[in-house]
Amino acid sequence: MTLGVVAKIKVKDGQQAAFEAVASKLAKAVQANEPGCLLYTLNKTDDPVTYVFMERYKDEDAVKAHRGSDHFRSLGKEMGAFMDGPPEILRLNELA
Known part of the structure; x- marks a missing residue:
């Protein structure tokens, strides 16, 4: 089953450029x-x-691989310094 994730992230005002630099590295990785x-x-x-990551995965194993990857863990931690609170995460099960 294909899965989707929407992650809404608020960034501290004035930290947008720094957040975008790290988040872009994560997306490329x-x-x-x-x-x-x-x-x-x-x-x-x-x-x-406010930023949004739009994500789509082949299956649950792909989601687990993403969360366990070195790049997600290291760059995610780096992005946290610029975030204004935790992200809002919406998980979706694709129907069609």
Whole structure:
């Protein structure tokens, strides 16, 4: 079953450029190293401090591989310094 994840992240005001630099590195690492990840994009909303990662995975094993990857753990920790609270995560089971 294909799975989707939407991660909404608020960033501390004034930290947008630093967050974008690290988050972009993460997106590139996921795209280059996770064959089970079908989509992984960083998006900016109309709110200048709100970002959204849109993610799509082949199956639950691909989600687990993503969460366990070195790049997710290290760059995710690095991104945390710029975040204004925990991300809002929405998990989706694709139907069609």
